Amino acid sequence: MSRQPLVAGNWKMHKTVAESEAFIQGLLPRLTTADNVDVVICPPFTSLEAMVDSTRGSRVEVYAQNMHEEGSGAFTGEISAAMLSELDVHGVILGHSERRAYFGETDEALSNKVVAALEAGLAPMLCVGETDEEREAGTTEDRLRIQITEGLSRIDDAQLASVAIAYEPVWAIGTGKVATSEQAQEACAFIRSLIAERSEEAAAAVRILYGGSAKPDNAAELLALADCDGLLIGGASLDPESFGDMVAAG
Ligand code: PEP
Secondary structure, rough: OOOOOEEEOOOOOOHHHHHHHHHHHHHHHOOOOOOOOEEEEEEEEEEHHHHHHHOOOOOOEEEEEEOOOOOOOOOOOOOOOOHHHHHOOOEEEEEEEEHHHHHOHHHHHHHHHHHHHHOOOOEEEEEEOOOOOHHHOOOOOHHHHHHHHHHOOOOOOOOOOHHHHOOOOOOOOOOEEEEEHHHHHHHHHEEEEEHHOHHHHHHHHOOEEEEOOHHHHHHHHHHHOOOOOEEEOOOHOHHHHHHHHHOOOO
């Protein structure tokens, strides 16, 4: 089965609305090639509405960087799935390692977030990945198995392929230390095998992305890996030229 590559930019806590507008005006004219690649930007909450408006009619989809699992309630500072879909946001990143590390995001909460996102019509992108210590200790696959099994535990097999998985080794995020092709392929293939334990059909269709210090000069090599169907990009997605080059590599 052929899987359409997905190249996504995670802006983290960068860009005001004005800066987001400047980015998108710089990016859109660069998206003249490779319309066989899905292009996603993940701005901060404050820029979501402006980016949905500015990308309407283009091939760029807008994802949020997080959401709460409950529909509403006393959760100061949080945002629900319905609030995102009301803005016409297309999807949402769930379980980024920064959210897991700094905001105590658990696999249990993520399993509920995946359900809430799908129920609201949002495309979830579930992030998983091992720490440096786990890789050194040889427990990478144990960590990935827990994150995938628990994160996807509350959805049916028929929904598995609606979730994109981003394999992001924590030691590679924002460090300039990209995984080797062998490491990235091995982990992406392992994740696909975990999905196959539930459904061979879903495993063939599910998109698995690599994230961690991906740059224009290593994008093509990563995107050529058999089990890597896209990139989740942090730092290199903040500049329209560099992000546009990485889309063109897809
Ligand atoms: C990320 O934040 O998801 C990421 C991959 O960051 P960077 O590309 O900067 O390593």
